[in-house]
Amino acid sequence: MKPPAFEYLAPRTLEQAVAALGAEDAKILAGGQSLVPMLNFRLLAPSLLVDITRIPGLDNVDDWDGGLRIGALTRHHALETSPLVRDRFPVLHAAMAEVAHLAIRNRGTIGGSLCHGDPAAELPGMAVLLDAQLQTTQRTIPAAEFYDGTLSTVLGADEILTDIMLPALPPGTGWGFEEFARRSGDFALAAVGVLIGGEVRIVAIGANEKPIRLLNAEALFNDASDIDAVAEAAGKEVSPEGDLHGSAEYRRHLVKVLTRRALRAAWERTS
Amino acid sequence: MNVDARPKIIGAAVQRREDPRLLTGQGRFVDDINLPRMLHIAFCRSDHAHARVLEVDVAAAAAMPGVVAIFTGADVLGTFNPIRATSRMADYYATELPVLAHDKVRYVGEAVAAVVAESRYLAEDAAECIAVSYEPLGHAVDVQANAEPGGPLLHEDAGTNVIVSRSFQRGDADGAMADAAVRVGATFRMHRKTPAAMENRGYVADYDPGRRALTLHSTTQVPGIVRDALEEMLEIPGNRLHVMAPDMGGGFGGKASLYPEEALVCLLSRRLGRPVKWLSDRLEDLLTTTQAFDEIVEAELACDEGGHILGLRADCLGDVGAYSVYPWTAAMEPVQVVSFLPGPYRVSNYRARARAVATSKAPTGAYRGVGRPISAFVMERLMDMAAAKLGLDPLEMRRRNMVRADEFPYKSASGIVWDKCGFMECLESVTADYDALRRQQAAARAEGRWVGLGLASYAELTGLGSRIAVAPGMPVNTGTETATIRIDSTGAVTAHFGIASHGQGLETTLAQVIAEELGVRVEDVEVIHGSTQGLAHGTGTFASRSSVLAGGAAIITARAVREQVLKAAAHMFEADAGDLDAAGGEIFVTGTDRSMSFRQLAKALYSEMGRFPKALREQIELQATRMYDPYFGTTSPASHLAMVEVDPETYGVTILHYGVADDCGRVINPLIVDGQVHGGVAQGIGAALMEEVVHDGAGQILTASLMDYVLPTAVEIPSMSVHHVEEFLPDNVGGFRGMGEGGTIGAPAALANAVSDAVGEDINVLPMTPERLYCLLNRDEE
Amino acid sequence: MIAVVVNGVSYERAVEPRMLLADFLRYELGLTGTHVGCEQGVCGACTVIMNGDSVRACLCFAVQADGAEIETVEGLGTVDDLNPLQQAFQEHHALQCGFCTPGMLMTGVDLLRKYPLATDREIREGLSGNLCRCTGYEHIVRAIRSVVGRSVVGRSVAGHER
Numbered sequence A: 001m002k003p004p005a006f007e008y009l010a011p012r013t014l015e016q017a018v019a020a021l022g023a024e025d026a027k028i029l030a031g032g033q034s035l036v037p038m039l040n041f042r043l044l045a046p047s048l049l050v051d052i053t054r055i056p057g058l059d060n061v062d063d064w065d066g067g068l069r070i071g072a073l074t075r076h077h078a079l080e081t082s083p084l085v086r087d088r089f090p091v092l093h094a095a096m097a098e099v100a101h102l103a104i105r106n107r108g109t110i111g112g113s114l115c116h117g118d119p120a121a122e123l124p125g126m127a128v129l130l131d132a133q134l135q136t137t138q139r140t141i142p143a144a145e146f147y148d149g150t151l152s153t154v155l156g157a158d159e160i161l162t163d164i165m166l167p168a169l170p171p172g173t174g175w176g177f178e179e180f181a182r183r184s185g186d187f188a189l190a191a192v193g194v195l196i197g198g199e200v201r202i203v204a205i206g207a208n209e210k211p212i213r214l215l216n217a218e219a220l221f222n223d224a225s226d227i228d229a230v231a232e233a234a235g236k237e238v239s240p241e242g243d244l245h246g247s248a249e250y251r252r253h254l255v256k257v258l259t260r261r262a263l264r265a266a267w268e269r270t271s
Numbered sequence B: 001m002n003v004d005a006r007p008k009i010i011g012a013a014v015q016r017r018e019d020p021r022l023l024t025g026q027g028r029f030v031d032d033i034n035l036p037r038m039l040h041i042a043f044c045r046s047d048h049a050h051a052r053v054l055e056v057d058v059a060a061a062a063a064m065p066g067v068v069a070i071f072t073g074a075d076v077l078g079t080f081n082p083i084r085a086t087s088r089m090a091d092y093y094a095t096e097l098p099v100l101a102h103d104k105v106r107y108v109g110e111a112v113a114a115v116v117a118e119s120r121y122l123a124e125d126a127a128e129c130i131a132v133s134y135e136p137l138g139h140a141v142d143v144q145a146n147a148e149p150g151g152p153l154l155h156e157d158a159g160t161n162v163i164v165s166r167s168f169q170r171g172d173a174d175g176a177m178a179d180a181a182v183r184v185g186a187t188f189r190m191h192r193k194t195p196a197a198m199e200n201r202g203y204v205a206d207y208d209p210g211r212r213a214l215t216l217h218s219t220t221q222v223p224g225i226v227r228d229a230l231e232e233m234l235e236i237p238g239n240r241l242h243v244m245a246p247d248m249g250g251g252f253g254g255k256a257s258l259y260p261e262e263a264l265v266c267l268l269s270r271r272l273g274r275p276v277k278w279l280s281d282r283l284e285d286l287l288t289t290t291q292a293f294d295e296i297v298e299a300e301l302a303c304d305e306g307g308h309i310l311g312l313r314a315d316c317l318g319d320v321g322a323y324s325v326y327p328w329t330a331a332m333e334p335v336q337v338v339s340f341l342p343g344p345y346r347v348s349n350y351r352a353r354a355r356a357v358a359t360s361k362a363p364t365g366a367y368r369g370v371g372r373p374i375s376a377f378v379m380e381r382l383m384d385m386a387a388a389k390l391g392l393d394p395l396e397m398r399r400r401n402m403v404r405a406d407e408f409p410y411k412s413a414s415g416i417v418w419d420k421c422g423f424m425e426c427l428e429s430v431t432a433d434y435d436a437l438r439r440q441q442a443a444a445r446a447e448g449r450w451v452g453l454g455l456a457s458y459a460e461l462t463g464l465g466s467r468i469a470v471a472p473g474m475p476v477n478t479g480t481e482t483a484t485i486r487i488d489s490t491g492a493v494t495a496h497f498g499i500a501s502h503g504q505g506l507e508t509t510l511a512q513v514i515a516e517e518l519g520v521r522v523e524d525v526e527v528i529h530g531s532t533q534g535l536a537h538g539t540g541t542f543a544s545r546s547s548v549l550a551g552g553a554a555i556i557t558a559r560a561v562r563e564q565v566l567k568a569a570a571h572m573f574e575a576d577a578g579d580l581d582a583a584g585g586e587i588f589v590t591g592t593d594r595s596m597s598f599r600q601l602a603k604a605l606y607s608e609m610g611r612f613p614k615a616l617r618e619q620i621e622l623q624a625t626r627m628y629d630p631y632f633g634t635t636s637p638a639s640h641l642a643m644v645e646v647d648p649e650t651y652g653v654t655i656l657h658y659g660v661a662d663d664c665g666r667v668i669n670p671l672i673v674d675g676q677v678h679g680g681v682a683q684g685i686g687a688a689l690m691e692e693v694v695h696d697g698a699g700q701i702l703t704a705s706l707m708d709y710v711l712p713t714a715v716e717i718p719s720m721s722v723h724h725v726e727e728f729l730p731d732n733v734g735g736f737r738g739m740g741e742g743g744t745i746g747a748p749a750a751l752a753n754a755v756s757d758a759v760g761e762d763i764n765v766l767p768m769t770p771e772r773l774y775c776l777l778n779r780d781e782e
Numbered sequence C: 001m002i003a004v005v006v007n008g009v010s011y012e013r014a015v016e017p018r019m020l021l022a023d024f025l026r027y028e029l030g031l032t033g034t035h036v037g038c039e040q041g042v043c044g045a046c047t048v049i050m051n052g053d054s055v056r057a058c059l060c061f062a063v064q065a066d067g068a069e070i071e072t073v074e075g076l077g078t079v080d081d082l083n084p085l086q087q088a089f090q091e092h093h094a095l096q097c098g099f100c101t102p103g104m105l106m107t108g109v110d111l112l113r114k115y116p117l118a119t120d121r122e123i124r125e126g127l128s129g130n131l132c133r134c135t136g137y138e139h140i141v142r143a144i145r146s147v148v149g150r151s152v153v154g155r156s157v158a159g160h161e162r
């Protein structure tokens, strides 16, 4: 399990990085917590790794009109412990606690997690739930349009994700995040994030090839008395695939259960 | 000094001697051994489960940078004597153990070609470029299908895939069944596990062409067995063939067999005249290290109205993978399942059959508990099922059937003899809070929570002597252990053993035993183990044998040396040897203040001329070698009690309470025994709830990473309460019982019972993953 | 050419870009205390501290560590002078084979520096990225717990002053 040979560059500016990415089979390296295992298994053989972590200014968490602008190189651990995140997006704060383990969170970046796009990863789901705007070196992409399949984004080969903008939530928004994994720190078998504010938003993680809003289920929600019906609809709305950790049926069932739990929690937290 | 005032070293929580080096990164593991001019191997491994190898094209790979040589099965054939795990057992077919596949491959991951290169990175680059063409030979993955005639054969010579078949009979089980008031039975399934030691396997072979001598540094639990096997394969005599196991990162049985790669590095080092290293990576480990616990057991238990066992029947089908491992044979696990099935209970009518079926998967071998986790799982489930049918509490059911103190030695239905030990004491001890836990359970259930309690009792034979083989009729003797203890001219004590400690702390416990028996301090004793040099014969560390056998050898050898010490000291003190004693590194005349140190004595004897008359000098030897043979073995029983909660919606299982009471005989070091139990239980929890090697229908392994082969973390393993019942052990020099495996034997059974109790359905398949519980509990609705 | 400071000692070495930090420490610098168990980030045996954070040395290339300050198990204490966490591991029998131990210690150091570890649950969750196949974790949790209570706080836990 040794990685294949590649060239390595660590540019200091985005422009240099974009230029370097013009090379055939070049690949961006951020925290490396998804990319390096794939290299060690020799699932990939890039000619060049462009390490973007030496580019300054991409790891801040700043106010963005009441919401937050998060640099793509912000490490998971920084997000997990950011007071701004905890205060403005407690649902993201809660989800971060479920991401991997300390040493992985110390290295992994939000940009890397979003661009890797594991369907069972928390951050892509949170981006969809929070209606994130994803700023790249070329354009701004709404989170809901960022993925075009499992482990696949709409980004071009030389396009770098630079910032994640989270619009402010209406005051009093209630939230819920529920996850079920086989072990502490594992990728979710299924997870559900819920917001109840101006509107209700429900996102299922690990249940489709990418995180998805459950629009049909959302439409059924008016108040707490609808929770069971919404949960039932959520279970029907997802189309999970089975793998060795859980069948499609079981994952569908989990989405139902977790939706119910997350909705209850969110409802209790609304004010 | 008064004899009774001597500090007791055996039984003290002495801190481990191996810790300082391991805590500071100064341990020396196989991968830490890097020799000048050393070459590295990477393998090209089969991606077919069962296929004929048509052609191996190494041309492109051979031209890659850093490549020194490439070997295929054909290249090495004829350069060594092939080896098989033979056995005197009837109805057994001993498969060959190819060092590289030739003709055909029998599981995914089997090595087809070896690239030898200047670095592991370069070796892997080249291995990727080897092109192998295969002709698929038909799936032989399913154990039940393979047990029937007509399908593809893995070993054509055998004429069958059923490579072991063995039966047991005592009394008239069928007759007892026919008249019984209560009969319960089911088909039980334990799915395949892998030992997953944190350190992967690895070997460094260093052939010295000048001396024609070979040194193998190996992650092996059995250096002695490997040395003897390599002597046969390579025809290098034992005095020029040194096998040594340095510090080892766990084994659990996965490093207790001879491996193809182990022999191959030796062959290639001799052939190339350079040191050769191969280190398994985790992917290779999950593909090729011997796996375990893959059994289907159909079993039935009959009782009278009072819950007394009348008869037991079982048929065990073991999926043993592609080869019969050396030296244990494929019989080891399935035969143990039925040998130990009757457990600590009175069973007078028993009929059982065990078959080992070859399949196109990695071979199975030893793994902590060997077979007995399945025995306990099946028997303890049957006990609970019968209790439920009779309306008896599971605890009462066990009380009524357990062999009582006045019945020892008790010959079990399969012929195993249980010597005097604390069956009942363990059961009573672990259930001290049973009523309180039942009340807690009732309260939780009243709130709608799914809480369950599960008991499991079992007995195992540990420290097997020469009378009882680990597997029937196998080719090596593991029933003896030799120690050599020597006091050198500096007064320091060195003790050689054939065991290979790899986490058990034997450098400490054996030093404790020797220190106490010889009368020195623990830190005065250096324990040398894991090496074939210094002893004529040894095997290694497996089957919970080391404290019993090496501990016993330590005692008798230390006593022999002590006699010599006192004899020499008697001359110097001009006293009677009977008036002397030794403790703490000092020899003294009891009742006086006259004393001398071991160092002084050794200097006087060895170095100071004229201190001893010639005749006496020639009689005294401050060293001894003794062999210990416990002949049968010692019984190690335990009872486990688990309380679990199952989430009625997600089906996740949380362990609320876990208690163990075991009888380990005389405790040498309580810290270490507790550690063995904790670790064993953790592996049992993994086996019960999480771990499973999964293959698809074509024999591809789906759990090829530690993301997918799910080992428990600190969060899933609960805090445990452990109690040791120290029953006196007759006819055994040290009074020690083996403690290495019990935790793993009891936990799956206790957890299966606890989850069954929680969900109100019979759990007959392990591991109980959330997915399986979901299916079990929703099968009507879906 | 990369420059790193490991346990207070500066090194400059030319390395191939694909050389993993774990292999660099073990084979280039001869610091074999850092162990490798999976090369995919799961087992935690290779955990070292880089610029104050615990990281997986198997998921980092040596070139990425250029300019970094790294602490490994060899920097914690010596056989004759174990640091308090190492001592606690010995006292509580928190290691058996010792293979996971360097990673456990380095994770422990990072946890002790960053988190209050008020409950055993917190310790267990903090350790969830470090697999141990031998101990069943109980004694490791106890060892770490025993150090939380003591005055070893912040960086001094590592016995490596900067």
Ligand SMILES: Cc1cc2nc3c(=O)[nH]c(=O)nc-3n(C[C@H](O)[C@H](O)[C@H](O)COP(=O)(O)OP(=O)(O)OC[C@H]3O[C@@H](n4cnc5c(N)ncnc54)[C@H](O)[C@@H]3O)c2cc1C
Binding pocket: A027, A028, A029, A030, A031, A032, A033, A034, A035, A036, A037, A052, A072, A098, A099, A100, A101, A104, A107, A108, A109, A110, A111, A112, A113, A114, A115, A116, A120, A121, A122, A123, A155, A159, A160, A161, A162, A185, A186, A187, A188, C040, C041, C042
């Ligand atoms: C043992 C283990 C457990 C884990 N458990 C979880 C878990 O429970 N939940 C979870 O969500 N994740 C988990 N992860 C994954 C972890 O969160 C990764 O850190 C994350 O997915 C990738 O972030 P990174 O910065 O390391 O990205 P990298 O690995 O460096 O890159 C990942 C991919 O994104 C691309 N990329 C990176 N940054 C950018 C950018 N700015 N613009 C464009 N493309 C970019 C890379 O080219 C690459 O294809 C786990 C990882 C491990 C090893």
Ligand code: FES
Binding pocket: C035, C036, C037, C038, C039, C040, C041, C042, C043, C044, C045, C046, C047, C056, C057, C058, C059
């Ligand atoms: S070797 Fe790095 S986490 Fe396992």
Ligand code: FES
Binding pocket: B198, B249, B250, B503, C094, C095, C096, C097, C098, C099, C100, C101, C131, C132, C133, C134, C135
């Ligand atoms: S002590 Fe052996 S893996 Fe932890």
